Amino acid sequence: MKQELLxxxxxxxxxxxxxRAWSELDILFVSxxxxxxxxxxxxxxxxxxxxNNGFRVGIVAQPxxxxxxxxxxxxxxxxxxxxxxxxxxxxxxxxNKRKRSDDVYSEGGxxxxxxxxxxxxxxxxxxxxxxxxxxxxxxxxxxxxxLAHYDYWQNKVVPSILADSPFDxxxxxxxxxQSLLLARQLDNAKKNASxxxxxxxxxxxxxxxxxxxxxxxxxxxxxxxxxxxxKIILPSFEEVRRDKKTFxxxxxxxxxxxxxxxxxxxxxFHKEIAIVVTPPGLPISEKxxxxxxxxxxTKEQHWSYKEKIPGLETVKNSITINRGCFGGCSFCALTQHxxxxxxxxxxxxxxxxxxxxxxxxxxxxxxxDLGGPTANMYKLQGKDLEMCKKCYRPSCxxxxxxxxxxxxxxxxxxxxxxxxxxxxxxxxxxxxGVRYDLAMRDENYLRELISKHVGGHLKVAPEHTNEEVxxxxxxxxxxxxxxxxxxxxxxxxxxxxxxxxxxxxxxxFPGSTPEMMEKISSWLKQENWQxxxxxxxxxxxxxxASAMYxxxxxxxxxxxxxxxxxxxxxxxxxxxxxxxxxxxxxKKSFKQRKRSRxx
Ligand code: SF4
Numbered sequence: 001m002k003q004e005l006l007x008x009x010x011x012x013x014x015x016x017x018x019x020r021a022w023s024e025l026d027i028l029f030v031s032x033x034x035x036x037x038x039x040x041x042x043x044x045x046x047x048x049x050x051x052n053n054g055f056r057v058g059i060v061a062q063p064x065x066x067x068x069x070x071x072x073x074x075x076x077x078x079x080x081x082x083x084x085x086x087x088x089x090x091x092x093x094x095x096n097k098r099k100r101s102d103d104v105y106s107e108g109g110x111x112x113x114x115x116x117x118x119x120x121x122x123x124x125x126x127x128x129x130x131x132x133x134x135x136x137x138x139x140x141x142x143x144x145x146x147l148a149h150y151d152y153w154q155n156k157v158v159p160s161i162l163a164d165s166p167f168d169x170x171x172x173x174x175x176x177x178q179s180l181l182l183a184r185q186l187d188n189a190k191k192n193a194s195x196x197x198x199x200x201x202x203x204x205x206x207x208x209x210x211x212x213x214x215x216x217x218x219x220x221x222x223x224x225x226x227x228x229x230x231k232i233i234l235p236s237f238e239e240v241r242r243d244k245k246t247f248x249x250x251x252x253x254x255x256x257x258x259x260x261x262x263x264x265x266x267x268x269f270h271k272e273i274a275i276v277v278t279p280p281g282l283p284i285s286e287k288x289x290x291x292x293x294x295x296x297x298t299k300e301q302h303w304s305y306k307e308k309i310p311g312l313e314t315v316k317n318s319i320t321i322n323r324g325c326f327g328g329c330s331f332c333a334l335t336q337h338x339x340x341x342x343x344x345x346x347x348x349x350x351x352x353x354x355x356x357x358x359x360x361x362x363x364x365x366x367x368x369d370l371g372g373p374t375a376n377m378y379k380l381q382g383k384d385l386e387m388c389k390k391c392y393r394p395s396c397x398x399x400x401x402x403x404x405x406x407x408x409x410x411x412x413x414x415x416x417x418x419x420x421x422x423x424x425x426x427x428x429x430x431x432x433g434v435r436y437d438l439a440m441r442d443e444n445y446l447r448e449l450i451s452k453h454v455g456g457h458l459k460v461a462p463e464h465t466n467e468e469v470x471x472x473x474x475x476x477x478x479x480x481x482x483x484x485x486x487x488x489x490x491x492x493x494x495x496x497x498x499x500x501x502x503x504x505x506x507x508x509f510p511g512s513t514p515e516m517m518e519k520i521s522s523w524l525k526q527e528n529w530q531x532x533x534x535x536x537x538x539x540x541x542x543x544x545a546s547a548m549y550x551x552x553x554x555x556x557x558x559x560x561x562x563x564x565x566x567x568x569x570x571x572x573x574x575x576x577x578x579x580x581x582x583x584x585x586x587k588k589s590f591k592q593r594k595r596s597r598x599x
C-alpha cells in the first residue's frame with residue numbers, strides 16, 4: 001500500500017504506525033464512532049490537535065472487545081475515551097426506548113457496533129488492558145454525566161460516572177486545552193519516572209487537582225475538600241437520589257455555574273468520595289479557534305472502511321464557523337458542553353477552508369451549512385464584556401434579549417457575501433437552527449438569509465405554542481415565531497422564492513398537557529400545516545429539563561407540573577402533533593392562497 005495513503009489519516013493499525021516510523025504511541029484514543037477525519041467529530045479533532053503539538057496519536061474506533069484496544073500497542077502517556085458525536089443511549093434507542101437498527105456514525109449505517117453506555121464499557125476495557133495508565137474520559141456522553149443525574153433509560157437518579165467506573169479523570173467541554181496540559185505534564189513525568197513504577201502518573205493528576213485546573217472532574221478524599229477555595233457543596237448523591245426537591249435544587253445550582261468568569265468549583269459527595277468539578281475552561285481566542293480548524297483534516301472516512309459512513313455525508317460540505325451558545329434552552333446540553341460564550345473563527349480561516357473545499361473531488365458547488373450550534377451567533381457577544389463576566393443569567397435571550405447583547409449580525413452577513421463570491425461556490429445554505437428572536441433584531445441579516453441562503457426549507461424551532469411551557473424551555477414567546485413567519489413569507493415573496501419554514505415542535509415536554517397539545521394541533525390545522533417530523537422529548541443528563549421530567553417540579557417556582565410519562569401518554573402527545581399525517585407531499589407556492597405546508 002502506498003506510503004502516502006498509510007500516512008494520510010491518524011493510525012488505526014500497526015501498518016500505519018510503521019509507515020510513520022512510530023514504534024509506539026504517546027496517546028491512544030478510543031472512539032464510539034467510526035473514524036471520520038473531520039472537525040465535527042470530537043475524537044479526531046482532539047487527536048489532530050495533539051498530533052499538531054508533537055504527540056504520536058492513534059485511534060481505535062468502535063472496539064468490540066478489550067483485546068481490540070491492543071491493536072496499536074501500549075501507549076506511553078494515557079488512554080483518552082470519547083463515545084462519539086451523540087450519547088450512545090440516544091444513538092442506540094428511540095425516544096420510546098426501542099432499540100434502533102441503524103447508526104449513522106458507523107460504517108454502512110449499521111447498528112450494533114457501539115455498546116450501551118459505551119463510555120463505561122470502554123473505560124473497563126482500558127483499565128483491564130492498561131492497568132498502569134491513566135484512563136481519561138470526555139465528550140458529551142461521559143462529561144455530561146459528571147455529577148449525579150437522572151438517567152431516562154433506567155428511570156432513576158444515578159451517580160456521577162466518575163464514581164461508578166474506572167475513569168481516573170474527566171475533561172469536560174471541548175477539552176483541547178485540558179488534553180494538551182495533561183499530555184505535556186504526563187510527558188514530563190514519564191521522562192523522569194523509573195521504568196518499574198506503575199503509579200508514575202498519579203502525582204500529575206494530583207497536581208492538577210491541587211491547582212484546581214479548569215475543565216476537569218476529579219475524585220477526591222473527603223479530608224482534602226477543605227483546601228478548595230470558592231466552592232459550592234451540592235447535596236450528596238445519596239440525598240438527591242432520595243428526595244426529588246433536593247435533586248431539583250442541586251441541578252439548578254450546578255447548571256447555573258456556567259459562566260467561566262464567576263463559576264465556583266462544585267463538590268458532590270458520593271459517600272466518602274468527593275466528585276470535584278472545577279470551573280469551566282475560559283473561552284478560546286479567535287487565533288486558537290483558527291489553529292484548531294486549520295488543522296489538516298482530510299474530511300474523509302478512514303480508508304479501511306468499505307461502505308459509507310452516513311454521518312459524514314451530512315457534514316462533509318459544511319463549515320463550522322463558531323462554537324458555544326448563549327441561548328440556554330433548558331432541554332439542550334450544548335451550552336454546558338461548548339460554553340455560554342460564543343467563540344468564532346476569523347473570516348480568513350473560514351474563507352481559506354472554503355477554498356480548500358472547492359478543490360475536493362466531492363464538492364458540487366453547494367456548501368450545505370455555514371454555522372455552529374446555532375446558525376446566527378457568529379461573532380455575537382455582549383457590548384460590555386466586563387458586565388458579562390459578572391453575569392449569572394443562564395440565557396442571554398430568555399426571558400428577553402439582554403440589553404447588553406450586541407445583536408448586530410453584520411460580520412455574518414459580510415462573511416456570507418465573501419464566501420458566496422469564491423470561485424466554484426454556487427450556493428451556501430444555512431442548515432443549523434436559526435434563533436429567530438435574535439435574527440429579528442437585524443433586518444439586513446434576515447434579508448440576506450431568507451433571500452439567498454434557504455435551500456427550499458428553513459429549519460426553525462418554535463418548540464411549543466403555550467407560553468408557560470415555552471418559559472420552562474427558555475424559548476421565546478410563540479408570537480415571535482408568528483412574526484418571523486410573516487417576515488419570512490414577505491421576503492421570500494419579494495425575492496420570488498418558493499420556499500418554506502420547517503417548524504420543529506417537541507411533544508411530551510414537562511409542563512405540556514394534552515389540552516395544550518390539542519391547541520397546537522388546532523393551530524397547525526388552521527395554518528394547514530402537516531408536520532413530517534416531530535421531536536419526542538428525551539431528558540438528557542445535565543439539563544434542567546431532565547430535572548423537571550424526573551421531579552415534576554418547576555425548579556424556579558417550585559410548583560408541581562404535569563409531565564407526560566409512559567408510552568401511551570407520550571405517543572398521544574406525538575400523535576397530536578401529526579393529526580394530519582400524510583403519506584405524500586403537496587408543495588404549493590406562497591403565491592397560491594390556499595396552501596398546504598409541510599413541516
Ligand atoms: S450581561 Fe447580558 S449579554 Fe452578557 S452574558 Fe449576561 S445576559 Fe449575556
